[in-house]
Amino acid sequence: MPQPLNMEKLGAAPKGRRAGRWPWAGRVTALDLDGDMLRVVQAVRRGGRARIVRYAASRIEGFDPAASPAERGRAVGETLRRLGVRARRVVLGIPRAQVMLRTLSLPPAEQPGEVAAMVHYQLARDLPFPAAEAIIDFTLQPVAGGPPTIEGESPALSEEGENALRVLAAVVKxxxxxxxxxxxxAAxxxxxxxxxxxxxNVRCVExxxxxxxxxxxxxxSLRSDEVIFDVVLDGSLAFSRVGSVTLQAEPGDETGRRRMIADIVxxxxxxxxxxxxxxGHGAITRFFVAGCTGLEEELKEALRERFDVPAEVLDPVRLLGLKRIEGNGxxxxxxxxxxxxxxxxxxxxPFDFLHPRRPPVRRDTRRLRVLAAATAGACLLFGLTVWRTVLVRRHQAVLAALQQExxxxxxxxxxxxxxxVQAATVRQWEQSRTPWLDHLALLSALLPPSPDLYVTSLSASGGNTLNLSVKVRTGEILNRIGDALREAGYEVKPSAITPVNDRYGYRFQAGLELAIPAGMSIDLARLEVPERPADDVSGSAELALETPVNEGTPAPAAASDSHAANSSPGAREVAGQTSPPPGTREKRNRFPGDGSAGNPTSRRYIEVKPSYRVVEPTPIGRSRGQDYREARRNGVPRVKPAPAGGSERRRFSLPENWxxxxxxxxxxxxxxxxQQRERSRSAVSGQRKGGGR
Incomplete structure (x- = not known):
C-alpha cells in the first residue's frame, strides 16, 4: 500500500514500529479472534516481498468472550498447540467497535513532531475519558491535488482555502x-x-x-456479531463504521436470511x-464483500442492485494464489x-497502539541547565573528595610519625x-634566697645533744618555714628548746606533745614549726659548737684498694699525719704498743683535745681485711655518698677483689684537705x-717466678 510522504516527521515512534527493525526480522504471526473462531496467518519476507507460508482456522473450545483476558489467553494458547502453530511473537488487531476514529484537518507542520502534538492536543479536548487513560495513533490521508506533505508540496485546498493536512486519528483506552x-x-x-x-481489511483490498x-x-466485512463498513480512498482508509447486526439464521429459513441481508444493506x-x-469525500465506484457467514454472494447482488455499482466477493486465498483448504474459514x-x-x-x-506516535518531549533548557549545574557540582564535589582524601592521608602519615615520636x-x-620537678625545686630554692645551710648550722648549735633530743625528721617549705619532728626525754628540755629558738629569732609554733614509750629512753614526741622572719641574719662565727664524743669517727675517709703486699714490704706513706683510718666491722684496738702488730696499721684520732694527741703510748690499730667498703666519716652537712662520688669523678679506681695466694689489702686514705x-x-x-702499687705487684710477681724456677 503506498504511504504518504514524510511519515518520519509525524512524531516520535519506537524502533519496533517499523518491520525492518522488529525483533522477528521478517517473520510474523497474525491472530484474528472472531467470537469463538481463531484465524492464524504466518508470513515471511523473502526477496523484498511478503509471502504467506501458512494459514489456518479453528474453533476455540470452551471460549467465553466475557471471560477474563487470562482465561481467554489460555484457551487461545491451547488452540494454537492443537493446530501445531509455533509462534513466539504475534500481531493482533483491535475490533472497530472498540476504537474511536476521528478525521482532523490540521495546518502544515514546520517541525518534526508538530503533527503528533496537534493531534494529541485536539483529541484531548473531545475525549469522553481522561487523556492520561488514552492511547492515540494516527495516519495521514490523501486530499484532492496530490498526496499530503508537511512541507507544502502538492498543496490541497480545504474549505477555508488554506493548505491543510488530513489526519485520521484512532483512540483506544x-x-x-x-x-x-x-x-x-497467558497464551x-x-x-x-x-x-x-x-x-x-484495507490491506487486503490492495x-x-x-x-x-x-x-x-x-x-x-461480515463477522459473527457485527458488520464493518470501510471506505478506501487512494489506497488509504478514509472512513470506517461498524453496525451491530446478528448474523445468525436457522438452516432453510429464507425469510430470516432475507431479513439479515436487508439489515446489512x-x-x-x-x-x-x-x-x-x-x-473531501469521493464517489464510491466498487463494493467488496468479505466474510465466511454464507451471506456474501446474496449481499453482493443486493449491493449491486441498491447502488448500481460493481460488487464482488473478496477472496484473499485466491488473490494470493494459495492452496484452498475447504472448511478452514x-x-x-x-x-x-x-x-x-x-x-x-x-x-x-499504519496504526500500532502498542507503539503509538507520540509528540516529541520538549527539551526543558532550564532543567538541562540545572542538570548541568548539578553535574558540575557533583564533579567538583568528587574532586574535592579526592583532594580531601589525599590531604587526609598525608596528615595521617604525619600524625603516625608524631604518634611514634x-x-x-x-x-x-x-x-x-x-x-x-627538680628544676622547679631549684628555681624555688634560688627565688627564696633563704640560707638554709646557715639555718641548719644554727639549729645544730642550738639543739641539745642527742642523749636529750633526737630529731626524727626535718623539712623546709616554700614559705620560709622549717618543720621539725623531735623526741625528747623530758618536757623541760622541750621548753628550753623553744626559748632558745625564739631568742635566735625564729617564730616557734609548737604542736601537741605525744607521750611515747621509746626503748632508748625518749618519753615524748613533738613537732616544731619554725617560721623564718624576713631580714633574719645568722652569724656563724659566733656559734659555739659542742665537742664531739670520743668515739665519733666523722671527718675522715678511707678507700680500700686491692694491693698484694708481701711480708716486709713497706706500706705507702700517708698523705698527712692528720689522715687516719676509720673504725670498721673488722677493726680491733690494741693499746700500749709502739709498733703496729702484723696485719694491722696505726689509727690516730683526728680531733685534738681528746687526750690521745701527743701521747705516743695511747694508740689504736685497725686489723686489715679484704673488703669492698668505702669507709667515709660523715662531717656535718656532707654524706658519705657525696664524698665517694667525688672520689670517683676525680679518678679513684674501682675496688677489685684481691687474688688468692696471700695478697693483702692496702688502703689509700683521703687527706683532710682533699x-x-x-x-x-x-x-x-x-x-x-x-705507681707504688704497680711496683709492689711487679716485685711479688718476680719473686713468684724465681721461686718456681
Whole structure:
C-alpha cells in the first residue's frame, strides 16, 4: 500500500514500529479472534516481498468472550498447540467497535513532531475519558491535488482555502491495550504489535489491483456479531463504521436470511450517507464483500442492485494464489492476512497502539541547565573528595610519625617529670634566697645533744618555714628548746606533745614549726659548737684498694699525719704498743683535745681485711655518698677483689684537705699511689717466678 510522504516527521515512534527493525526480522504471526473462531496467518519476507507460508482456522473450545483476558489467553494458547502453530511473537488487531476514529484537518507542520502534538492536543479536548487513560495513533490521508506533505508540496485546498493536512486519528483506552498484552502473555506469546482490524481489511483490498478509475471503493466485512463498513480512498482508509447486526439464521429459513441481508444493506446505506458528510469525500465506484457467514454472494447482488455499482466477493486465498483448504474459514480471514502483510511492510502497520506516535518531549533548557549545574557540582564535589582524601592521608602519615615520636617520648616521660620537678625545686630554692645551710648550722648549735633530743625528721617549705619532728626525754628540755629558738629569732609554733614509750629512753614526741622572719641574719662565727664524743669517727675517709703486699714490704706513706683510718666491722684496738702488730696499721684520732694527741703510748690499730667498703666519716652537712662520688669523678679506681695466694689489702686514705686540692694535685696523688702499687705487684710477681724456677 503506498504511504504518504514524510511519515518520519509525524512524531516520535519506537524502533519496533517499523518491520525492518522488529525483533522477528521478517517473520510474523497474525491472530484474528472472531467470537469463538481463531484465524492464524504466518508470513515471511523473502526477496523484498511478503509471502504467506501458512494459514489456518479453528474453533476455540470452551471460549467465553466475557471471560477474563487470562482465561481467554489460555484457551487461545491451547488452540494454537492443537493446530501445531509455533509462534513466539504475534500481531493482533483491535475490533472497530472498540476504537474511536476521528478525521482532523490540521495546518502544515514546520517541525518534526508538530503533527503528533496537534493531534494529541485536539483529541484531548473531545475525549469522553481522561487523556492520561488514552492511547492515540494516527495516519495521514490523501486530499484532492496530490498526496499530503508537511512541507507544502502538492498543496490541497480545504474549505477555508488554506493548505491543510488530513489526519485520521484512532483512540483506544490504555486498559484495553493491557488486556491484549495479558491475553498474549497467558497464551505463552509475546505481543509485538497491536493494529486496527479495519486497516487490515484495507490491506487486503490492495491485493485486488484495482484499475485507475477505482479511486474510492467500499468494503463490507461480515463477522459473527457485527458488520464493518470501510471506505478506501487512494489506497488509504478514509472512513470506517461498524453496525451491530446478528448474523445468525436457522438452516432453510429464507425469510430470516432475507431479513439479515436487508439489515446489512441498511447499515451500508447509513455508512455511505455518513461518509458523504466527510469533507473531501469521493464517489464510491466498487463494493467488496468479505466474510465466511454464507451471506456474501446474496449481499453482493443486493449491493449491486441498491447502488448500481460493481460488487464482488473478496477472496484473499485466491488473490494470493494459495492452496484452498475447504472448511478452514480462510474466506473470512481478511483481517489476519492484512495484519500479517501490513506488519511486513517497510513502514509497518499504519496504526500500532502498542507503539503509538507520540509528540516529541520538549527539551526543558532550564532543567538541562540545572542538570548541568548539578553535574558540575557533583564533579567538583568528587574532586574535592579526592583532594580531601589525599590531604587526609598525608596528615595521617604525619600524625603516625608524631604518634611514634610521642610514644618514644612517653617512655622517658617519668624522667622528664622528675627533671621538671627538680628544676622547679631549684628555681624555688634560688627565688627564696633563704640560707638554709646557715639555718641548719644554727639549729645544730642550738639543739641539745642527742642523749636529750633526737630529731626524727626535718623539712623546709616554700614559705620560709622549717618543720621539725623531735623526741625528747623530758618536757623541760622541750621548753628550753623553744626559748632558745625564739631568742635566735625564729617564730616557734609548737604542736601537741605525744607521750611515747621509746626503748632508748625518749618519753615524748613533738613537732616544731619554725617560721623564718624576713631580714633574719645568722652569724656563724659566733656559734659555739659542742665537742664531739670520743668515739665519733666523722671527718675522715678511707678507700680500700686491692694491693698484694708481701711480708716486709713497706706500706705507702700517708698523705698527712692528720689522715687516719676509720673504725670498721673488722677493726680491733690494741693499746700500749709502739709498733703496729702484723696485719694491722696505726689509727690516730683526728680531733685534738681528746687526750690521745701527743701521747705516743695511747694508740689504736685497725686489723686489715679484704673488703669492698668505702669507709667515709660523715662531717656535718656532707654524706658519705657525696664524698665517694667525688672520689670517683676525680679518678679513684674501682675496688677489685684481691687474688688468692696471700695478697693483702692496702688502703689509700683521703687527706683532710682533699676537698681543697686542685684536680691536678688530686690526679698526681692518685697516680703516685698507682705507681707504688704497680711496683709492689711487679716485685711479688718476680719473686713468684724465681721461686718456681
Amino acid at each position: 490504555r486498559e484495553l491495550v493491557r488486556d491484549y498484552e495479558e491475553l498474549a502473555r 505463552g506469546l509475546k505481543l509485538a504489535a497491536l493494529g486496527l482490524r479495519s486497516h487490515a 491485493l485486488r489491483r484495482l484499475e485507475g478509475g477505482d479511486r474510492c471503493v467500499a468494503m463490507v 441498511l447499515e451500508v446505506v447509513r455508512g455511505v450517507h455518513n461518509y458523504e458528510g466527510v469533507e 480462510a474466506t473470512g480471514a481478511q483481517a489476519a492476512f492484512g495484519l500479517a502483510l501490513g506488519a511486513l511492510d517497510p513502514e509497518g502497520l 610521642l610514644a618514644l617520648a612517653n617512655r622517658n616521660a617519668r624522667a622528664y617529670r622528675a627533671l621538671s 676537698s681543697r686540692l686542685s684536680p691536678e694535685e688530686r690526679r698526681a696523688l692518685i697516680e703516685r699511689f698507682r
